[in-house]
Each structure stands twice: as C-alpha cells, then as structure tokens.
Amino acid sequence: MESQPRPLFHILLHIGRLLEARIAAELEGHGIHHGQARVLAQLRHGPMQQADLARRLGCTAPTASVMVRPMLAAGWLKRVADPARPQGRVLALSPLGKRLAAQAAKAWARVEQELQRAIDDDDAALLDNLETIRSALGGIDPTGRPS
Numbered sequence: 461m462e463s464q465p466r467p468l469f470h471i472l473l474h475i476g477r478l479l480e481a482r483i484a485a486e487l488e489g490h491g492i493h494h495g496q497a498r499v500l501a502q503l504r505h506g507p508m509q510q511a512d513l514a515r516r517l518g519c520t521a522p523t524a525s526v527m528v529r530p531m532l533a534a535g536w537l538k539r540v541a542d543p544a545r546p547q548g549r550v551l552a553l554s555p556l557g558k559r560l561a562a563q564a565a566k567a568w569a570r571v572e573q574e575l576q577r578a579i580d581d582d583d584a585a586l587l588d589n590l591e592t593i594r595s596a597l598g599g600i601d602p603t604g605r606p607s
Contacts, residue, residue, distance in 0.1 A: 472593070479571070486567035492560055495527055497568070500536070500553065500561035507540055507552035518599060536560055 483494050502516050514524035531537045536557035542548030553561055579586060
C-alpha cells in the first residue's frame with residue numbers, strides 16, 4: 461500500500477496559527493497585539509515611510525494605515541521629518557514605543573528559544589527550505605537581511 465504524501469500546506473498553515481497563538485499569549489501581558497509588535501519591530505530599525513513599512517510587513521498601504529493609526533493615537537509612534545525629503549514625514553518610535561518594542565522583542569526571543577530547542581543543530585537545511593518557501597510565495601525577510 462502506497463503512503464499518502466504529507467500535506468505540507470496544512471502543516472505550515474497549522475504551525476503559523478500555533479505560532480500566532482503562542483506569541484499572542486506572550487504579548488498579552490504587555491497590551492500589544494501581534495500585528496502591532498510587527499510594526500514596532502520594523503521601526504526599531506529606524507524611521508521609515510509608511511509605504512516602506514507596508515512593504516516590509518507584506519500588506520497594503522491601507523492596511524498599514526489602519527494598523528498605524530491607533531498606535532499614533534496611543535503615543536507609541538510619532539511622525540517626524542524625513543531627512544530624505546524636506547517636506548516629507550516618516551514614522552518613528554516614541555519613547556513609549558521603544559519600550560514596547562523592547563518588550564515585544566523579548567517575547568519573540570522567548571518563543572524563538574522554544575523553537576530552537578525543538579530542532580537540532582543539523583536542521584540548518586530545514587531553515588533554508590522554509591526561507592525558500594517564503595521567497596517562493598513572494599515573502600521577504602522581515603529583518604531586512606538579504607535572502
């Protein structure tokens with residue numbers, strides 16, 4: 461009897477949902493939603509135009525606007541002068557946003573440690589394959605490292 465192929469799509473989709481639930485639990489005590497943590501993480505690299513933020517998050521400009529608006533109102537983010545365009549503005553972390561971004565980074569680091577413990581040192585090929593899948597689906601490395 462021939463074995464059925466393992467459904468990679470469903471495995472990856474399930475892992476994604478489990479990771480979102482796990483990081484949501486880690487962030488809950490800080491009052492940060494997973495999507496907000498992603499915005500904070502991107503802006504830790506420095507101020508950027510909202511369109512660039514949307515590209516890095518893999519979302520549309522209107523979606524980024526919806527995500528950013530309450531964060532601006534809460535004082536997590538601020539708009540500052542764009543050094544590249546005299547009359548332009550870019551998004552930046554406020555002092556509160558920097559503290560929240562640091563908390564989010566610690567939460568992600570805890571989840572990352574759990575994941576690293578789940579795989580062994582010989583699983584570098586697994587990470588390479590997952591990056592290949594991400595790229596094949598049109599994703600980019602959210603850390604800004606070249607793929």
